[in-house]
Amino acid sequence: MSYLPFGLRLVHVAGHSMEPTLCHGDLLVVRVGAPVRPNRIAVVQLPPDAQGRPRPLAVKRVTGRDPADPTRWWVERDNPRVGVDSWLVGSLHPTEVLAIAVMRLWPRPRRV
Structure with missing residues (x-):
């Protein structure tokens, strides 16, 4: 993550788990x-x-609270054929959800 003011950061998407919403290389x-x-x-x-082994930071979609433990978040990938999500590793503690996307800058801006 690259740092910007006001708690904003720049993140490059790596991999194909969020396609078609986000693509490898999106900013x-x-x-x-x-x-x-x-x-x-x-x-x-x-x-x-x-x-x-620790996994790198990942970009995922928060789909809701874990029904078995409403204090935790369930995250999923948009591409069911690639990547890792809560279906494979379980729900995440709130401290493991590090940042929320505001917008995609590149290749063309749009809200995510």
Whole structure:
């Protein structure tokens, strides 16, 4: 993440898990500490992989609260064939939802 003023950051999308909404190389403006709401795109910290290795930060869609634990968030990928989401690793603690997307800057601006 690149830093901007007012809690804003720049994030490059890596990978194809959010296609067709976001593509590899898209540039997002995100706000750290923004309120989390369902159907928003977020930068999240997923749990370590099966070998205990930390995963890189990920861009996912917050789909809602975990029905089994409403204090946690459920996140999903838009491309069901690629990537990791709550269906594979479970829901996330609120501290693992790091920032909320405000807009996509490149290749052309649009709200996410």
